[in-house]
Amino acid sequence: MSSATPKHILAAPAWPYANGPRHIGHVSGFALPSDMFSRYQRMAGNKVLMVSGTDEHGTPITVQADKEGVAPRQVADRYNKVIGTDLANLGMSYNLFTRTTTRNHHAVTQEMFGTLLRNGYIFPRTTLGAVSPSTGRTLPDRYIEGTCPICGYPSARGDQCDNCGNQLDPTELIDPKSKINGETPTFVDSEHYFLDLPAFTEVLGSWLQSKSGQWRPNVLKFSLNLLDDLRPRAITRDLDWGVPVPLDGWRDRPDKKIYVWFDAVIGYLSASIEWARRSGDPDAWRAWWNDPGAEAYYFMGKDNITFHSEIWPAILLGYGGKGAKDGTPGPYGELNLPSEVVSSEYLTMEGRKFSSSRQVVIYVQDFLERYDVDALRYYVAVAGPENQDTDFTWREFVRRNNDELVATWGNLVNRAVSFAAKNIGAIPEAGELTSADTELLASSRASFAAVGEQLGRSHFKAAITEAMRTVAEANKYFSEQAPWKLRTSDPARMRTVLHVALQAVDDAKTLLTPFLPRSSQAVYEMLHGPGDWSGMPRIETVDEAGEPSYPVITGDYDTSFRWESVPVTPGLKLSAPKPLFTKLDQSVVDEEIARLSADD
Numbered sequence: 001m002s003s004a005t006p007k008h009i010l011a012a013p014a015w016p017y018a019n020g021p022r023h024i025g026h027v028s029g030f031a032l033p034s035d036m037f038s039r040y041q042r043m044a045g046n047k048v049l050m051v052s053g054t055d056e057h058g059t060p061i062t063v064q065a066d067k068e069g070v071a072p073r074q075v076a077d078r079y080n081k082v083i084g085t086d087l088a089n090l091g092m093s094y095n096l097f098t099r100t101t102t103r104n105h106h107a108v109t110q111e112m113f114g115t116l117l118r119n120g121y122i123f124p125r126t127t128l129g130a131v132s133p134s135t136g137r138t139l140p141d142r143y144i145e146g147t148c149p150i151c152g153y154p155s156a157r158g159d160q161c162d163n164c165g166n167q168l169d170p171t172e173l174i175d176p177k178s179k180i181n182g183e184t185p186t187f188v189d190s191e192h193y194f195l196d197l198p199a200f201t202e203v204l205g206s207w208l209q210s211k212s213g214q215w216r217p218n219v220l221k222f223s224l225n226l227l228d229d230l231r232p233r234a235i236t237r238d239l240d241w242g243v244p245v246p247l248d249g250w251r252d253r254p255d256k257k258i259y260v261w262f263d264a265v266i267g268y269l270s271a272s273i274e275w276a277r278r279s280g281d282p283d284a285w286r287a288w289w290n291d292p293g294a295e296a297y298y299f300m301g302k303d304n305i306t307f308h309s310e311i312w313p314a315i316l317l318g319y320g321g322k323g324a325k326d327g328t329p330g331p332y333g334e335l336n337l338p339s340e341v342v343s344s345e346y347l348t349m350e351g352r353k354f355s356s357s358r359q360v361v362i363y364v365q366d367f368l369e370r371y372d373v374d375a376l377r378y379y380v381a382v383a384g385p386e387n388q389d390t391d392f393t394w395r396e397f398v399r400r401n402n403d404e405l406v407a408t409w410g411n412l413v414n415r416a417v418s419f420a421a422k423n424i425g426a427i428p429e430a431g432e433l434t435s436a437d438t439e440l441l442a443s444s445r446a447s448f449a450a451v452g453e454q455l456g457r458s459h460f461k462a463a464i465t466e467a468m469r470t471v472a473e474a475n476k477y478f479s480e481q482a483p484w485k486l487r488t489s490d491p492a493r494m495r496t497v498l499h500v501a502l503q504a505v506d507d508a509k510t511l512l513t514p515f516l517p518r519s520s521q522a523v524y525e526m527l528h529g530p531g532d533w534s535g536m537p538r539i540e541t542v543d544e545a546g547e548p549s550y551p552v553i554t555g556d557y558d559t560s561f562r563w564e565s566v567p568v569t570p571g572l573k574l575s576a577p578k579p580l581f582t583k584l585d586q587s588v589v590d591e592e593i594a595r596l597s598a599d600d
Contacts, residue, residue: 007046007295010288010336011038012268013092014300014308015055015100018079019064021363022086024392025354028380029301029344033460035092036381037297037342039514040455042093042535043563049288051271053098053552054080057242058260059140063180072241076101081551086364088537088553090373091517096275097537097553100267103544104277108270109263110246111330112319113193113235117247119327121196121318122235129192129238130158130170130185132178138238139170139178139185140259146173159233159261160306165222166229167306193245194232195262199324200314201230207313207337216387218302219343223309233311235262265312268298269335278542278554289332295339297458302343309341342458345385349392350596360596372581374516375401381464381515394592398584404468409508410580412475416501417526419483421574427502427527428495429570437500440477444470444507445565451511452563460515467511474504499570502527507565519580526577527568535559 013034016022022031038050056076065072080099087097099105116122130139141158148156149172153163158170170176171187178185205227211220235258236245242257250256269289276284288294298308314323320334321327346353352360367376379397382404384390420427430437447470454463478501486494509523517534524533535557543549 007293008287008291009038009041009046009048010268010272010294010296011041011048011050012296012298013050013052014298014304015052015264015267016083017058017060018054018056018076018083018099019060020079020356021082021365023354023356023361023363024367024376024380025347025349025361026301027087027090027364028347028384030299030304031087031090031092032377032380032384033342033344033386033458034297034299035090036377036460036514037299037455037458038093039517039534039557040452040563042557042559043510043513043561044452044456045562047287048095048557049272049275049285050094051096051098051268051275052094053096053100053267053271054083055260055264055267056080056099056101057257057263059143059239062239062241063143073101077548077550082365084539084551084553086368088539089368090364091377091534091536092553093517093535093537093555093557094553095555095557096271096278098267098271098274099550100263100270102270102274102550103547104274105263105267105270106243108273109243109258109266111332112266112269112315113258113262114246115327115330116195116315116318117193119318119321119323120325121199121314121323121327122193123196123232124191125194125232125234126189126191127234128171128187129190130176130178131188132180133183133186134181138190139180140237140239141168141170141234143179144170144173144176144185145179146170146176149174162303165225165306167226167231167233169231190238192234192236192256195235195311195314195318196232196323196325197230197310197314198232200317201227202324203317203322204230204310204313208309211340215340216343218345218387219305219309219341222302222305223341226306226310230310235259261307261311262315265307265315268312269332286333289335292336294336296336297340297342298338299342299458300344302345305341305343308338308343313337340458345387345389347385347390347392350394350593351391362592371401371584372405372519374519375405375581377515377517378405378464381460382468384460386459386461394589398586398588401581401584405581406579406583408468408475409471409512412471412478412508413505413523413526413580414577416474416478416498416505417574417577420498420502421576423483423487424495424498424574426574427568427570427572428499430499431492431496433496433500436477436481437496440473440500440504443473444504447507447511448564455514464512464515467508467515470504470511471508474501474508477501477504499568503565503568506568510561510563510565522578522580526574527572529572532556532559533561 014030144158148161151164272285513520537555
């Protein structure tokens with residue numbers, strides 16, 4: 001089932017803000033879908049580079065730092081570690097999860113800025129900037145809310161309206177207010193550099209039209225609608241926290257920085273360059289970024305579509321000199337555009353929007369302290385916000401955990417391996433196969449193409465539903481063949497049934513690996529002995545010249561194991577398995593809802 005010619009595939013999950021811990025609503029959008037996709041692509045024989053990191057510039061960090069009375073770097077350092085630990089515990093198979101406060105990232109961002117400026121796609125302009133009357137500090141667009149002048153939505157942000165999707169300017173909002181303290185901002189003149197987005201309208205339009213039938217319809221429609229209102233967008237801000245502007249008279253100014261929305265998307269490239277340097281081959285990243293045959297998939301929640309389907313492609317095109325003003329590529333060369341922007345919808349919790357301030361939330365760390373990681377991964381795959389807003393309820397989480405993971409998949413593994421271990425002690429040889437045997441084995445083998453096709457298109461619900469259908473067929477086969485009735489009457493037939501059942505279990509383990517890597521690792525060890533099947537991430541501390549050391553997520557994920565049925569080995573010793581999953585008591589529902597209600 002592996003690819004005849006391996007493809008280079010960039011998997012790019014969005015960068016989480018390092019201003020606090022992430023909750024399960026966050027990771028259901030940017031994190032887990034990317035990992036499921038990446039694990040499948042590696043097993044399919046492709047060369048995957050999954051990179052991201054913590055987004056550590058911008059107002060969310062400074063606001064949190066002000067609340068705590070500490071420097072922004074202290075906030076970034078703390079939550080970089082918290083978020084990295086959570087993502088590693090989720091099994092996120094990053095080749096590199098880094099951060100945006102590195103020298104490398106600053107250098108790459110400044111190079112992109114400089115080439116865009118030389119190519120004519122960045123220009124200076126004096127504009128009105130929002131200032132807090134009480135503090136004198138500037139208020140970035142995203143920290144101003146008001147009524148949208150176009151559709152009347154009451155909670156439009158200063159950069160765009162999430163209701164109608166139109167790009168906005170804070171001065172256009174009706175009754176603008178600061179999200180930080182509720183006061184009405186004042187507007188003063190300030191010189192800034194702008195990205196000339198209108199210069200890319202035609203080339204972006206042609207590129208987006210070429211994605212018809214390939215992208216999720218909601219993402220493509222939203223992106224095409226944005227083309228009608230592209231405007232120059234400020235990429236510097238009156239801030240003391242961010243990437244220095246690489247221009248004479250600007251680079252040493254404490255009050256002017258490149259703003260976070262510009263530098264964060266460049267992180268995909270800077271992380272790839274950092275990974276290559278750490279791998280010992282500084283140019284290794286080019287296979288994913290310069291080769292026209294490489295593919296790039298970006299994963300995020302729907303509030304990030306604009307940055308990945310409009311702004312980041314415009315930056316890439318401008319760097320390569322491909323906008324209306326032409327130009328010459330910089331030293332990074334012509335850089336690949338996204339093959340797909342894989343956006344998830346919103347996940348709510350018990351009918352309410354996730355809110356850390358109102359305690360309508362469960363953070364990743366708290367979740368994993370109480371429940372199995374694969375239970376969360378399973379829920380996100382089968383019931384997450386893939387193509388519509390979805391409500392996470394504790395009742396549904398418990399039901400799926402108990403009925404589907406414990407009673408269906410876990411039960412199949414336990415009954416098949418336990419019975420074989422107790423009655424034979426090893427994987428038995430198969431004798432003559434019946435039509436029931438061959439039908440199950442053929443169906444199991446056919447599932448690899450069906451599940452793989454859906455995973456390759458980021459259709460996770462369809463993929464895991466098909467995989468679990470295979471599990472259900474194997475359970476039905478085991479019950480109908482009833483090997484316990486054959487122990488004395490037909491022991492040879494019993495051995496054949498057990499061989500076939502264990503083969504189906506092993507196939508299902510492979511099919512479920514992208515979704516359930518930890519439990520799949522356990523099944524692998526049951527049926528094959530010790531060895532690294534799933535490939536799990538690890539946290540390492542790395543150094544950067546002249547800078548403090550910092551943790552990164554990395555790992556060894558390249559494997560000889562492939563997306564295909566591999567015959568189980570007769571004679572391999574078996575022992576009674578431990579349960580794969582923990583059955584949850586119904587009291588969990590009331591306990592968790594009580595936690596939410598206690599803080600209302």
